Amino acid sequence: MPELPEVETARRGIAPHIKGKTVSSVIVRDRRLRWPVSPKLASDLTGQRISDIDRRGKYLLFNTKRGTLLLHLGMSGSLRIVPKTRPPEKHDHVDIVFGCKALRYTDPRRFGSLLWTTRDPMRHRLIRDLGPEPLSDVFDAVHLQAAFAKRKAPVKALLMDSHIVVGVGNIYANEALFRAGINPKRAAGRIALPRLEKLVASVRAVLGDAIAAGGTTLRDFLVADGTPGYFQNKLDVYGREDEDCVNCGAPVRAIVIGQRATYYCPQCQR
């Protein structure tokens, strides 16, 4: 499941291959994604030059003079640079062709999306109301304090709410709360400022570490596939039910919050 570090790694991986390049054609083999790929996508995109690739939360924004392609990898989406003649495999939904190379979008579970917009992408309804980037200065304890005020929902659920802060998926929410020593069930509105500061630092550290790890394993190009891959062996609690807490040795507990698997140390996290 691509989370923000994986999306950022994907962005950095593909950008050198397509920045400044002009789309020669678009092949849509399977329109079925979270929202059906528009029949007009090919004509909208063909002939456009990709000026740059931005990221907002887990959305990648492929900017052109005429409009922007908003791309979300969903749960199982991935992007690869392939020779345009490489035969497609199962779940290869879309090729965006640049000369002899193609940017190939693959998505078995079809939770991803490709949307074309001619308006200011920052005003697009999917982008407009997103919370701050977790690695920016806007994301700080005071912001969390305001967003959490009077909220009784578990802090983990709100930490994963993209309207409060973008890019913190299930795995990193678990990890950040562990590092901050905060119980994931705790009512968000009942966490004092100093602990929110610790949470902010933990979110930054967890995501920053993962991006750095992705950067170091970046090969000839990139992937954004399944699990955190390169980061997997650095997980302290996620997926470690009944194993020893790396901090105190108590067994890691697994519960469900908001229908999502939640792992924490009942000793270290209060």
Place this chain on the structure above:
DNA sequence: CCACGCTCCTGCGCGC
């Protein structure tokens, strides 16, 4: 405004 639950989908792990 807020809380919560439903939904989409397929690969994979597990139990038998």
Place this chain on the structure above:
DNA sequence: TGCGCGCAGGAGCGTG
């Protein structure tokens, strides 16, 4: 070894 069941999960959206 094979089969079938159920889980996993981002995030938009509907409901109360």
